[in-house]
Amino acid sequence: MSEFEVTDRNRLMRYPKRASYDRAVIYPIIDEALVCxxxxxxxxxPFIIPTIHARDGDRILLHGLKGGRLLEYIEAGNPVAIAVTLVDGIVFARTVFNHSMNYRSVVLFGRGKIIEEPAAKLAALQRLTERVIPGRWDEARAPNEKEIKATTIVGIDIEQATSKCRQGPPGDDGEDLEFPVWAGVLPTPIVPQAAETDPKQTAGFAVPDYVKNFNPAKR
Amino acid sequence: MSEFEVTDRNRLMRYPKRASYDRAVIYPIIDEALVCxxxxxxxxxPFIIPTIHARDGDRILLHGLKGGRLLEYIEAGNPVAIAVTLVDGIVFARTVFNHSMNYRSVVLFGRGKIIEEPAAKLAALQRLTERVIPGRWDEARAPNEKEIKATTIVGIDIEQATSKCRQGPPGDDGEDLEFPVWAGVLPTPIVPQAAETDPKQTAGFAVPDYVKNFNPAKR
Incomplete structure (x- = not known):
């Protein structure tokens, strides 16, 4: 682990104290997010596309971009910016001005390459599946040759990244602390609910533990 | 309510059946999202910035961009693309290939203007506050002149938008339906937890109902 180089491209300009350029801070945020x-x-x-992702070392894996504008753009060697954002809570300050969110976010910059070779594609698909839902790869039906061909996978080499985080209580101060209103934080985590079995299920399989115990923050 | 014009800019190219161009579908998604x-x-x-937003008719309000690259870019009349994404669940198919997410997402295109006039800024701040946390504006200390001056608010006129949604069980078919593994959907909503009172609170104010009952999907 180490720090990313800081240049004009990734230097945080607003609230620089909230920034980190350290992989040890940035990578867990990328790994916790369900989408980028x-x-x-x-x-x-400008265009923007939400998609699932998986990190593999200093690389972000994306899939399923076939036939879109983004794939052609990446193939031509152009740079992308990717964001992941975890919304941890709403910060209720005494003053409208100090209202805020608690969050952990990352913006990263990089360029991508299509992963073409079938064995490398299969390995990337395994990484994507296991990053999102650890334990699933071994139980689901593996991709066949036709499915591997129909899947496009891109690896984005992370050139630079920045995290920006805010945590903790509201930032009111001075005489505003006396203002007569409740202040605090409302946590807003993702909380998985009871799994819904596919109505087309043909036999009574139990919900696997990796589904029952799925926790976006611990995987 | 009506449909947005569809051009090459906002036409959904992958899974066109998942698309809508109808404000009646698009606007509730924008309004439910806590960040864009x-x-x-x-x-x-390319750059990308996560931020809170509020919709006011056909306009998106953003705030707090002062001193950043984006503000200068918008001031010059340049177009932005904005995405909101609600992750509703993880779709566990029998095949790795059919794994997916349930989601409701919107991408919109528009150009912005800085809202300069103090009364309009105050109205926009009220809209932003009430959109995120209905009920808070009347109880918190209102922005003073200095705070209004220190706040930058941008209104982005929505020129075009597209929603893309996936809902429901996995899409396995044929003999894959017999594959011996549990299949279904794990819902992954945002579920607000018990509010955490600011340790600096100087008197025992009760947690307001609009905090206790906060529901991102109903506000």
Missing amino acids: HVSFALDGQ | HVSFALDGQ
Whole structure:
């Protein structure tokens, strides 16, 4: 683990105290998020795509971009920016001005390559599956040749990244602390609910432990 | 309510059946999301910023961009793309290939203007506060002149938008339905937890009902 280089591209300009450039801070945030957003632009027109992701070392794996604008853009060697954002809570300050969110977010910059070789594609698919839902790969039906061909996987090499986090109680101070209103934080985590079995299930399989105990923050 | 014009910019290319261009579908998704992601590019380098937002008719309000790259970019009349994404569940198919997420997402395109006039800024701040946490504006200390000056608010006029949603059980079919593994959906909603009172609270105020009963999907 180590720090990313800081340049004008990834330096946090607002609230620089909330920034980190350390992989040890950044990578757990990337790994906890269930989705990311990919930003790119064609002829000055920005686009944005939400998608699932998995990190593999200093690389982000994306899949399923076939036939879209983004794939062509990445193939041409162009840079993307990717964000993941975990919303931890709503910060209720005494003053409207100090209202905020508690969050952990990462923006990373990189360029991608399509992973073409079938064995590498299969390994990337395994990584994607296991990152999102550890334990599933061994139980589900593995991709066959046709499915592997129909899947596009891109690896984005992370060139730079920045995390920005806010945690803790509201930032009111001075005489505002006396203002007569409740202040505090409302935590807003993702909390998985009871699993819903597919109505097409043909036999009575128990809900696996990796589904029952799924916790986005611990996987 | 009505449909947005569909052009090459906002036409959904992958899974077009999952698309809608109807404000009646799109606006509730925007309103439920606690954060959005704003995509823009400078000299071909994409950037992305997570931030809170509020919708006011056909306009998205953003605040707190002062001193950043995005504000300058918007001021110059450049287009942005904004995404909101609600992750509703993880879809466990029998085949690795059919694994998916249930989600409701929107991508919108527009251009912004800074809201400069103090009364309009105050109205926009009220809208932002009430959209995120209905009921709070009347109880918190209102912004003073200095705070209003220190706040930058941008209104983005929505030119086009597209929603993309997936809901329901896994899409396995044929002989895969016999594959011996549990299949179904794990719902992954945001579930607010017990509010944490600010340790600096100087008197025993009760947690307000709008905090206790906060529900991202109903506000």
